[in-house]
Amino acid sequence: MSTDVSRVVANDDLVDRRVLVVDDDPTVAEVVADYLKAAGFVVDVVADGFAAIDAAARISPDLIVLDRMLPGIDGVEACRRIRLHSSTPIILLTALGAEEDRIRGLEAGADDYLSKPFSPRELVLRVQSILRRSVTEFAPESVLRRGPFQIDPSARVARLHGRELALTVREFDLLVFFVRHPRRAFSREELLPAVWGWTHGDPSTVTVHVRRLREKIESDPTHPALLTTVWGVGYRLDIEERADELA
Numbered sequence: 001m002s003t004d005v006s007r008v009v010a011n012d013d014l015v016d017r018r019v020l021v022v023d024d025d026p027t028v029a030e031v032v033a034d035y036l037k038a039a040g041f042v043v044d045v046v047a048d049g050f051a052a053i054d055a056a057a058r059i060s061p062d063l064i065v066l067d068r069m070l071p072g073i074d075g076v077e078a079c080r081r082i083r084l085h086s087s088t089p090i091i092l093l094t095a096l097g098a099e100e101d102r103i104r105g106l107e108a109g110a111d112d113y114l115s116k117p118f119s120p121r122e123l124v125l126r127v128q129s130i131l132r133r134s135v136t137e138f139a140p141e142s143v144l145r146r147g148p149f150q151i152d153p154s155a156r157v158a159r160l161h162g163r164e165l166a167l168t169v170r171e172f173d174l175l176v177f178f179v180r181h182p183r184r185a186f187s188r189e190e191l192l193p194a195v196w197g198w199t200h201g202d203p204s205t206v207t208v209h210v211r212r213l214r215e216k217i218e219s220d221p222t223h224p225a226l227l228t229t230v231w232g233v234g235y236r237l238d239i240e241e242r243a244d245e246l247a
Helices: 026-038 049-059 075-083 099-107 120-132 169-180 188-196 204-217
Strands: 018-022 042-046 063-067 090-094 112-115 144-146 149-152 157-160 227-230 234-237
Touching: 018 026, 018 049, 026 042, 026 063, 026 120, 042 049, 049 063, 049 075, 063 075, 063 120, 075 090, 075 099, 090 099, 090 120, 099 112, 099 204, 112 120, 144 169, 149 169, 157 169, 169 188, 169 204, 169 234, 188 204, 188 234, 204 227
Parallel strands: 018 042, 018 063, 063 090, 090 112
Antiparallel strands: 144 149, 149 157, 227 234
């Protein structure tokens, strides 16, 4: 794993954001921390799953980089427990290449994953990409009111029938994309660059996030009425195209 941090570029809007790194390999943890610090982040490091849960509650990091294989409890279980009380973005690091292992991490609530061995620079870019979505870089956007949804992209608040939804970063971005493009079917390959910003990646990432989003917006997630499957194509949000003010 390279230790040359000279090519890391800091993003002024993200300087001093706090990142929690969880890895029991001291070398990996040190290299990851060095790269993140070079990018302007404040970094905390812990070495096991229980310490990760404690630190996530105690210091309220802006993002967590979480290793899949940890002593105590593994990263997937730690992710699941953190997600019970927090929507903090989580990037899972995994040495397990099987699709089922990646899906388990995403289903536990991870927003993103990187397979080991990975480039520390790529990890920094992933961290910056996720955190950029949580800051307002431009003029405030208008509130979206379509069908039963009311979404404030600038405040990153989404409501369904007036009830605020507890969404992770990726779930929020996915919902906003669909609300902005109602009644249009998108394939998983189209959603990856549009929502994740990936030119390539595992389409199962989209599948899992759609499933998680359905659990939060559908009355019966097993029979979705809003975010429906278009067989042979992908997914479609079935709401009216015109902007409807909520009562």
